[in-house]
Amino acid sequence: MITLSASILAYLFFPGGMFAIIFGLLLLGMERIAVARFQGRIGPPIFQNLFDVIKLRTKEFLVPEDATNRLMFIIAPFFGFGGMMTAIFILPVSGVYDGAGASSDLVVLIYLMALPAVSHIFGGSSSGSTYAAIAVSREAILMFAYEITFVIVLFTVALQAGAGDGALFSLKGIVDYQVRNGSFVHDLKMIPAFVAFVIFMLATLEVPPFHIAENDGDVMKGYYMEYSGMPLAVFELTHALKLLVLITVLQIFFMPGLAGGSIVVNLLWYMMKSAAIVIGIALVHASMPSFRVDQAFKFLMIVPVFLALLSLGLVLFL
Amino acid sequence: MNSSLAADQTTALVYGHSAEALHIICLIIFVFCGVKALFHKDLKKILIYSLVGLVVDVRSLLTIDSPFAFAAFLFHVFNFFVCIGMMYMAARALEKAVGSNSLDDMRGAGRVVPRIGIPLAAGLFAMMGLPPFATFFSKLVMVSAFIDAGGYVSPTLLAAGELLYFLVFIRVIKIVFLDRYKGSPLQDREWKNVAPLYGLLVFSVIGGLIPQIAVKPFLPLAGLMGAPGYGIPPLTISWPLPVLWLMAGAAAVYYFGRTSNKKAGLLSSLVCLSAMPTLLLSSAGVYGLSFAVLILFMATLQFFYSVSYMEHSHHQYRFYTCFLIMISGLLGVSLSQDIYSTFFFWEIMSGWIMYLALAHEEDAFSVQEATKYFIFNYLGAAFLVVGILIMYDVTGHWDYGKMAENFQYTERMAFAVLLLTIGFIMKAAQLPFRIDYWMHPKPAPTPISGYISSTVLKSGPFMMVKIFFIASLGATATTFLPLDLIKHVSGWIGALTIIMAASFAMLTNSMKRLLIFHTVSQLGYVIVGCSLMTSMGLAGGLLHFVNHMFFKNLLFLCAGAVFISTGTDKMDQLGGLGRKMPLTFICFMIGVLSISGVPLFSGFISKWIIYHAVMDTGYIGIAILSLFGSVLTLASFVKFMHSAFLGQMQDRVREAREASWYMLVPMSILAGLSVLLGIFPGMALMPINSMLVDFNLQPLQITISSVTDGVDSINMLFMLAALSLGMGVAGLLYFLTRTKTRKTHVFVCGVDDLTPEDSHVSSVNCYEDAKKIIKGAVKLMKKTIGLKGDYVER
Structure with a gap:
């Protein structure tokens, strides 16, 4: 009973749920400020994304008359939100939280992380908008391109953490291994995989240079186009959670080092690392123009895949 | 003394040379007759040529030193004469009815005059050596005689060589029976005039049903001619x-x-x-x-x-x-x-009955595709027959249990296992060389396409597991290597097929073709899992075996419903069906989510087990390929979903109606099962566990909803709780806001002259860059392996 209620608390408040959403929204706000500063602007207040969500609460919900399937249009945001809530729930935070249940497994993670994209595809596709349809096509093709990188990086990490004794799929096990033997980011063999993963992360978050599927310039926010009111807010929350999930996965895979023995210190360390990663993302965001979809596809199929395979080869044969 | 030895040697040499010369001459005659028959226009001459060619081929039985080769020869030749006699008479009758001896004039005539047509068709199928005709057994006995004499390459070549004559007969069937008849009305024969034909037909079928009695007279006959036959394998079914x-x-x-x-x-x-x-x-x-x-x-x-x-x-x-x-x-x-x-x-x-069912629509396209599939199946069976007979020859038993007990690992046995594996994998349409040639045909009626995809093709992995099990029982540590190699290679074949078939699915624009490509691709997962032959691998393979049955058949039934309702199979002519066929759409979505392996749907857990099994065994390459395959699967189904069910409604779809209840009931049962097995995989894993025990493997640790593999475990109820809690929170947010909902039109930047056709992103416009890469890969393969032909949309 106690474990159940502890799980529910972990799911709804900390480190999942409430905490994750607010922290994710703050990270988004921080990213916006950082981009603005890099570009010589002042930028919005750090709470801007939180305000946006609160404001959307009061807006009316427009359902397109031409939507091919209204039910699907309405429930599409749920998939991604549920998936991200679950993902953040099962991900361990080193020194703070062990990750829920026994299901904290890499294979599950792959499928959970695909859910926001699935949600975009379902929502955009069912809205009946042409812009959304183009965005869906682009999202699917990008997913096709970046997922292969993720899969290879994931196996590289699992093999490295297995330390010559097969692959280790447990997220907790990967964290523990690195806490014992040093973070992978210090390991030269893993550097290419690290770079590949960062590229994967940028592509998944659709930050320039991969700002293609929901580009304001040509497809007008793509699959979000017909959304308004609460469903849009749910998408916004999903995006915040997705950012946090990716950052957490990056930390689990490559830099789960501890800062001390206490939970509070470790939590602060985790938040600081996250903020630093977000600022890194913002730097790329501010300094890069966007690819065209075919360029992005080619880039993703060649550069990160090659880097990830390089790491995999090094792990396997060295 | 010396001189007589020299004379002996000379005689042996002369005999040897003449035997060799005879062989070559016979081979030439065999090929010549086959080619001649393949292109000849006169039906009677075709029959004569094929008889001569086949008898010359069977003649090679006489050169081998086997106790029952001569009896086998007599039995086989006798059966040939019965068939050819029947067909010759039927051909003459048909010639009279049509008034010409040319095959072109007989187009479709066989069906107009069924009394003459039936013996002719039966004879043609009998000549292919298919059951229930006596030739099936005589062929088996013949190959058995070869194997009994110790050879195994020549019977394989022999079985493959018959493919030439198979093509001859299938051509006649296609022309005489499956074309449309255009000439003047024909007069069928009186029953009493065709009675002898039916007498011969009954004779052949009886020989096929009780072969052990039919073969009896030939043993003493062979004895009379100085070569008593004994040791014919028992022929009781x-x-x-x-x-x-x-x-x-x-x-x-x-x-x-x-x-x-x-x-x-x-x-x-x-x-x-x-x-x-x-x-x-x-x-x-x-x-x-x-x-x-x-x-x-x-x-x-x-x-x-x-x-x-x-x-x-x-x-x-x-x-x-x-x-x-x-x-x-x-x-x-x-x-x-x-x-x-x-x-x-x-x-x-996989014989002629299947062929008739597949070619049921009888248009040129159906017949062509069905023929292709039939040929492919025949080739697969040719490998099987040799493999099976070698297994019998070594172990001395047909029975699986006894076969396993008497299994001896020899070079021949490894060859047999190899042949059987090739045959079974071919049935599952694997082998990554242009699978689009030998998948089961698209234009067949959808129920049978769905059934073949979901169930019949499973016989391949089903038998493969059985054979691997028997082989692994007989293998000891030193002899394990060839079996390991076979398993290794079949695992890789499965993994490559996953990618290849899924990539082809990205290219296609036809609903059913996309589904068939995905059948092949998903069977790749089954083959990967089963070829590992570990507890986890086999359990994952078999679970996917079951799951795939449900979701793939579901998808086929949905595609069939769409086809019936709109009359087209091309995805780019569809769009917006989700509005007209909401129930079909829901079923279809469940199918899509299952096949892509989204958690809570049935494909997920089986793939989870397969990935773990593959990684436990250390096949990183296979694991990466199969994981990537599931991304491709999702991508190609997104294309299907968007261009057929969602997006802008196309003109063709405006008249579409929801599928009838006869269609919806099976669809919803399958959809329900896909969800149920996704959440409670234990329902299927419990019987699978008892199978694992039968196969001498460690059963998995499972409960009704969870699976454990070493330290990793997954509990679907937990996943269900977590995901639905998240969705519940989102729903609660919706519910709490209670703002107005208003209906509007989609925003199109003020353009008002767009037709739905203009604004729909159809399947041909999806994934242009990915398609370019895939087409490039096909071209590259074409250059390196030298295979002909590009990807062709059929």
């Missing part, structure tokens, strides 16, 4: 009761189902359902029985669906009959306890 029941049911459907399609369909469905209790009497073991239950269950749904689907077709009873007999063959494969009966039923399942 065990007929499981459910198979007989289904065959009787097929006869009943043929007889009673002529009046209405509905009656025939429901009767067939009932036959399959009522065959289930008879399974209780069978003693096939949990592995075979579970497969048999699934076979009958799927067949019941399939016939129920066909009631509505086949409504606008023709001669439905004929289709149902062929379909039922095909299913009985599959059932026989699953229930047989000896490999000989298995092969017999295998040939019923």
